[in-house]
Amino acid sequence: MTAAKKTAISRADILPPTEYAAKRAELRKAVVARKRKRRMEVGPVATFYFECFETMLQQVQEMLHIEKGGEAQIEDELRAYNPLIPQGSELTATVMFEIDDPVRRARFLARLGGVENTAFIKLDGEVVKGLPEADQDRTNAEGKASSVQFIHFPFTPQQVALFREQDRQVILGFSHPEYSHMAVLPEEIRAELAGDFA
Template sequence: MTSRHELTHADILPWAEYAKARGEHRKRITALKRHRRVEVGPYVTFYFENFDTMWLQVQEMLHIERGGEAQLADELAAYNPLIPKGNELVATFMIEIDDALRRAR
């Protein structure tokens, strides 16, 4: 199977179409991400990204911000570099601290 390495305008669903199936898409990608996640200590989590995880990220940004066509090029430019090419691994990491006072330090 060939991996896709870049999102294009043609990959992105129109806002209304995505909104109708949003729950299903999020459920599918959440299940996928569960196997692409590594916790490092109590506060840091790495997510190993791929085409599908970045597709959802772009769709979600467009859905939430409702920027439409004007926003799409910026989202593709921001998230395409996070899709691995060839034998690359690409990870994003989250720092999750529930305590607001501790986060402020």
């Protein structure tokens, strides 16, 4: 199994702190370049960051580097980030609603309850419905959405085959009444994400 197809970070994948510190700038540069091809804006304030083994490994290494929690921290980080690695028949994304003004952001999120259940990918008449990460509710009892959402897009084999076709139009969006925006994935992003499938 190649690194691109790994579906879980193990303890063996974690670099020792001194080794990571020595390679940090180089590793971050490589992941930032890859992340550029995995980032998609939808509407004025939402950005999808499609995750993979490498982006999650980098996130774990960064958390360990910054927080310096040692061995005790590793299991918590793996438990938090492994679920966001695509499992071969899905795409996974961290979605951020980015509004700098805290008052405007709070007002906007108060109207966005349930947005995590309205994400979709459309291709050739097929709709792949996004499923929120089940770790916790991302909309509170008052109907306020979190500014960060974690969404899985489970594909059928037929949908995977369509997604892999070069120059295939792929639309990413939300059908929420307060945020019904869509965007067409550029070919560079479609091609990069096609590599997430087994």
